[in-house]
Amino acid sequence: MPHTEEEDKPCRACTDFKSWAKQQSKASLAPQNKSPAHPPDCPLDKExxxxxTWGFLHSMAAYYPQKPTENQEKDMKKFFHIFAEFYPCEPCALDFWDDIQENPPQTRSRDALSKWLCDRHNTVNKKLGKPMFDCSxxxxxxxxxxxxxxxD
Ligand SMILES: Cc1cc2nc3c(=O)[nH]c(=O)nc-3n(C[C@H](O)[C@H](O)[C@H](O)COP(=O)(O)OP(=O)(O)OC[C@H]3O[C@@H](n4cnc5c(N)ncnc54)[C@H](O)[C@@H]3O)c2cc1C
Structure with a gap:
């Protein structure tokens, strides 16, 4: 289960940069003052x-063995539970944790894992009002x- 942060500080990894900059009252504005600029060498915001992270997870699933060993299956299941425990955006981690309790990792093959992860990502997309991705x-x-x- 993801830990709940006891510190009172705002969580940067739980906030989009615009809201973060507003919270900090020191937004540096991009050209045309349209949206806050985000220098490339700053801590990551939620977006x-x-x-x-999705890039890493989907790539990992895409290169998972077609025919995993029992140990590989076990390790991949363990990986997602540890991932859900420590993902730095706490509210995201809590929902993801709940989701994978209901929908445990499907590790029997690369296709099964990729499809399972695509469905998990679509669950988040739906929650955020983003378009569904066609898992095929x-x-x-x-x-x-x-x-x-x-x-190419
Ligand atoms: C585990 C996890 C939980 C998260 N929970 C939250 C949350 O609770 N609240 C919140 O505000 N943000 C959450 N996020 C962040 C959120 O999902 C997005 O990553 C963020 O909003 C940036 O979105 P994006 O438009 O760049 O595209 P992303 O959603 O990051 O997607 C990146 C790329 O993946 C591809 N893609 C999209 N959907 C799928 C899919 N279903 N399968 C395969 N590929 C796909 C698309 O090509 C897309 O451009 C979470 C992220 C992770 C990894």
Whole structure:
């Protein structure tokens, strides 16, 4: 179960940069003063952390063995439980933890793991009002590149 942070400090990894900058009352504004600028060498906010993490998780699933050993299956299950315990955005981690209790990692094959993870990501997408991803495209997106050759 994810730990609950006892510190009273705001959590940067739980906040998008715009809200974070507002909280800190020192937003540095991008050209045209449209939105706060986000220098590349700062701690990750919720969006950057999420985007990078999904990239890692989907890539890991895309390169998981087609026929894992029993130990590999066990380790991958363990990985997702530890991941859900320590993911730095605490509210995200709590919901993800609940989700994987109801929908445990499907580790019997690469396709099963990739589909399971795509569904978990879609659960988050739905909660955030983002578009659903077509899980039949997950291998193209995270391993092979699009069939139109745009990634080659
Ligand atoms: C485990 C976890 C839980 C999170 N929980 C929360 C939360 O509770 N609240 C919150 O505000 N943010 C949460 N986030 C962050 C959120 O999911 C996004 O990462 C963040 O909002 C940035 O979104 P994005 O538009 O860059 O695209 P992302 O959602 O980060 O997606 C990155 C890319 O993945 C591809 N993609 C999209 N959906 C799928 C899918 N279903 N399967 C495969 N590929 C896909 C798309 O090409 C997309 O561009 C969570 C992140 C993680 C890793």
């Amino acid at each position: 950057d952390l999420g985007h990078s 495209m997950v291998t193209e997106r995270w391993r092979e590149g699009w069939k139109d050759g745009s990634c």
